[in-house]
Amino acid sequence: MKKSIILFIALLGLASVAYANESQIWGEMRIQNILGYGQEESLKLGVLFTMLQSKYFAWVFLGVLLGVPLVFFLHYKIVGPKVFPHSHKKHYAFNLFHRTVHQIAAVSFLVLLPTGFIIVFGDFFGGGTLVRMAKNLHGLFTIPFAIVVIPMALMWLKEALFNLEDVKWFMILGGYLSKEKQIINATQFNAGQKMWYWVAILGGITMILSGAFMFFLDFKMEMLHNITGLSQIDLLRVAAILHNVMGFAVVALFITHVYMSMFAIKGAVYSIITGYVEEEEVKILHNAWYKKLKEKGKF
């Protein structure tokens, strides 16, 4: 964990050192970059980015921002929330470290998502000071998330590995489409939570790296150019495309995460605040975990 943080800081350091050298974008490379734009044998990344950004990205973001909550609104009205008694026995599942790491990531996301949307719909907000401030906050709040993403990945890795039971979970969507409380044979995390784990961790790291690329802009990492065979400007185009596409997934699953914890399962959000999960909730929604805890004499 420490090692990876040091590596990350070192990479950022390297980037700013290289910045002082010959520009990768406005130097001699510029002619090659012009020739590489839209030519037959090139990857046409400039043309691709222009097409995606001018025609699709903002619309897809709008679709996700309105569509996902709409689906959940209908779910809430038709199927309704699952309510479990909160007076029963509890199990202390999330210690202070878990909760601190989670809360730092949560606060980062609560800034990153709205500011990201302000940038995407920048023309709606008229550009200028407000959107510029959103852009700066978007960069600034990447730092706390970047600090906790590796500890978070490690602390829940074992629980987030997929198993065969998860296929069954997906077949019935975790029983969330029925009003009845079916017993779900999930471990501490069900397949949906695991999916969010991987999107938040791998997607999150992708967002951090592609965002850092766009922030530092003009740097040279010989290794990266050699591995990918891309020029700096093409790497930036890839970063911009990835940042948007990964953004769709992160936003969609973040909204899902909030809906599940705050609305779909009444009061589930308190487990990450106090650290205690409810016996009934675990028994029904995470039965495999419940059996294991019972064996250990918990509850």
Added chain:
Amino acid sequence: MSNEMSRMKFFCDDHRCIECFACSVACAEAHELPTGISRRKVITLFDGIEGKEVSTSIACMHCTDAPCEQVCPVDCFYIREDGIVLHDKEKCIGCGYCLYACPFGAPQFPRDGAFGAKGAMDKCTMCAGGPLETNSEKERHLYGQNRIAEGKVPMCAAVCSTNALLVGDAESVSTIYRKRVAGRGKGA
């Protein structure tokens, strides 16, 4: 004459460009650009290789279908009737998208924002200023001189000693170049 033909264009005749850097220096001086920003750049390829060495001068090409204008999330670009592509620096948030879309690497970003973030984008205005009041102090400060409004040729082309750098409506530029090519019998 169709509207398309009256669009303002730059063209650098690489048979004439002698890599004197006058365009780049004159531009930076005329618009009092900060260090690190050069709206116009002279680039030489195959330096010193006889018969192959070639130099050219590059800036914003004021594209007809300007990709920068298409991708800008805050819509800060506007294209004048004469085809000059300009942008509003007070709207610009310095995201860098215009640079990724630009085929010519024209947009540049001074690092003057908070925490070394990219500031508002800067690029060649074809010496036509910006959206502010023409020839106002603020326009000059943000965008440089507005020579077009004064009826003058853009600085870079005005100082080009070999007349390699041509600027004007697309038809006039191509007429001049066609004559040159016919005269020297090569270089189309």
